[in-house]
Amino acid sequence: MQRPFRLLAGLVVLMLVAGACGTDEYLPAGIVRTPPPEVGSVALPDATNGGEFSFRAEPGEVLVVYWGYTSCPDICPTTMADLRRAVADLGNDGQRVEVAVVTVDPDRDTPDVLTAYVRAFFPDGTAVRTEEPAALEAAARPFGASYEVSTNDDGYVEVVHTAFLYAIDDQGLIRLTWQFGIESEDIQLDLESLLKGYDNA
């Protein structure tokens, strides 16, 4: 008669302890920079809609920004395709994610070419482009994005660039930075966590 009582007591204690631990804090796959870089006050020409584009999400939304170029055969399309899959897998929440692509190769990426490129992946995506090298550099700095466009001996243009995806919140802060090669599932889970963060606030 004693033993079952003790077992039950033990079980109750275990359940209490488990309950006290509460929900596990989500560990994002993306990089969290502390303090989060402030890019909300950075603006570049909006090549899709005209006017200026500010790097700040709409209230309650996440803005994902990529610095790339359209003549990129492997890295950029792969990243865009992975992001597209992640956003699609969010279901309805996908509507709370905006995407913008900044070109590091404005000479070849005209507004039309860049817009067509972004919209091939994201129908409501925004192409961001400036012909002013100084303005592009100034904007890239708070992101920590770097790029170099050069012409090789055979006359072909070569571009070397950091290939991160930046998740920006409605305060204009970069909350997560995703490295090239990250799985789309990780992007999706990270985005869910960011969006949930708004809902729980």
Add this chain to the structure above:
Amino acid sequence: MRSRLLAITAGVTLALAMAACGNGSGVEVSDAWARASAGVQNAGAVYMAISAGEADRLVAASVAPEVAAMAQVHETSMNEDGAMMMGQVSAIDVPSEGSVALEPGGFHIMLMELVEPLTDGATFEMELTFENAGAITVEVEVRDE
């Protein structure tokens, strides 16, 4: 009787030898695909899986001029500053009794100056040149992955 038997044996042996040699390659290429172009892109990338019996090296690739001006064997890599880059490589090694994958983020055949955007579902031929196996033609499938 003996001479006929000899002739038959010789004939069978010859047939077997020819069948065993096949195209003499020992290299197999499978799942050759290219991502569909996003809007108007002037560059594309072709991926595939290559396996070999004997060790071999992929040294060149080409496509018809109606597809692209040039095809080059490339590798994507990251430099010490964390920036991504792509460079032409002189060859891709295929190990003996092994395989190598050309996949996003790694090796790929870059198509330069595409004549027309690559569209989902289209196919085109690509000729691959191997050091030992020689020229092999593969069909590349365009996918919107």
